[in-house]
Amino acid sequence: MLKKLDELIEIAQQKKKRRLAVAAAGDTAVLQAVKRAVENEIIIPILIGNQENIEKFAGDIGFDLTNITIYNQPDSKDASRKAVSLIRQGEADIVMKGVVSTAPLLKAVLDKEYGLRKGGTLSHFALIESPHYHKLFGVTDAAMNIAPEFQEKVDMVNNAVEIFHGLGNPEPKVAIIGPLEVVNPRIEATAHAAMLSKMNERGQIKKCLIDGPFAIDNAVSKRAAEQKGISGEVAGDADILMTPELNSGNVLYKTLMFLGGSTSAAIIMGARAPIVLTSRADTEKSKMMSIALAAAM
């Protein structure tokens, strides 16, 4: 059971060093996070972007580029395509977004001919360290799927579960979140939660324990669950919280970060390689931990 994001670094160190292809790497904050990941010996970076900028910014922060592969691709679309093609050619293991907007990078990832699709749904996953919970837990989806259809939710569960397997938890507990803990046919989130739970019971979704609907309280507090008469192994001890749509996923994630004292690492799952897609507002630690998460799983 992981309790601190820092443990991701140790896990990643025990595994084969992953090759990180950074699309549009010419940015101080991005290079700073990559530098720290290199210092922790968890990745081998491949820097793609405006070579002149990369060398200048690396110099500014004392990042020694000796023996590091750099591809000079000043156009950010070209840089995105190059990062994706390195994965396809087996020359990189993780894609990281640099100073390119999310849209062109995802366009390159999703390209039907040259991209990294493998059939399922791409989804955002955040691993959270909260002072109010007894272990790290996952939140999906705070950033990608606006109003996922049912089958997309199945994919999202599997994407999140795959991360926990990679981190050494063979059967993570998945709480499907709704605004209450009973099935109400007028509230789709609760109907979907019942279906996902039953699919898990029947072996249609494997290697995890799914239960729901839960409101947040019953998912993370044994006491709250007991007061409502909810038993089962997931109640009060969830590893993964899956929200019904983007509105609630984003509110959950941002409330944890900005009104809950939490820190996080986040990646996009569902493509042939994990994608590190941090935003400018993320702290340097959060960016570095997102790399560590991709490298650890």
Add this chain to the structure above:
Amino acid sequence: MLKKLDELIEIAQQKKKRRLAVAAAGDTAVLQAVKRAVENEIIIPILIGNQENIEKFAGDIGFDLTNITIYNQPDSKDASRKAVSLIRQGEADIVMKGVVSTAPLLKAVLDKEYGLRKGGTLSHFALIESPHYHKLFGVTDAAMNIAPEFQEKVDMVNNAVEIFHGLGNPEPKVAIIGPLEVVNPRIEATAHAAMLSKMNERGQIKKCLIDGPFAIDNAVSKRAAEQKGISGEVAGDADILMTPELNSGNVLYKTLMFLGGSTSAAIIMGARAPIVLTSRADTEKSKMMSIALAAAM
């Protein structure tokens, strides 16, 4: 600017003592909260329910019932109707739910002939004290409106604003929450936020400052708002956070309470009188503060 829920008691003490009609009062936890409100001299209780139980439980906790009006209505539906009729007759100012389910109490409140409707939408409002924010703030709606239509959202804003006026803030800052801070026509929450903001600018919604869409971070953190280039008086300093539907409202409220170290007071607004509608899981302090909130506004 209020910083602590405890300040509600002082505000209520400065106002005329409100008469609190408790429907189905025969419960130790309910009577304990009422007792504390009486001790703080903020309400005059009127207890409705099974008189024998009320007297027994009051005796257990040392609650002196001398000079307190009791109506013996052992049936919880009758007790709900009695509480509502006391408001209509001008003999009570606040309704409080005791050991009756929410449904029959709301049925009595919403009854077209004998109820407390005044034309608008009923909505849930929670006043939050968070260790991660510089003042008390409101959250609406965590418990009542599943998927409010646009006009219902206008009512919900007005309901929340009315509370802040009662607490001495003549122009509260209302942040309309969505999963991102730009207008995206595919995401209704963001379209509604734009419309509510403009209605405020044009004087269609008065005595408050409305802005949105905001994700939670831009609404509560000036730094996060600045990083996204969002200015204005509401950004980073919101008094009220309005979520687009129940999924995200419930997630926001419960994350604050169970993963954010917050405490709260909550009431239902939009009827002719505020309704204190606490749940079994609420702490005694939360129940007492909900009474204080209703009495203070």
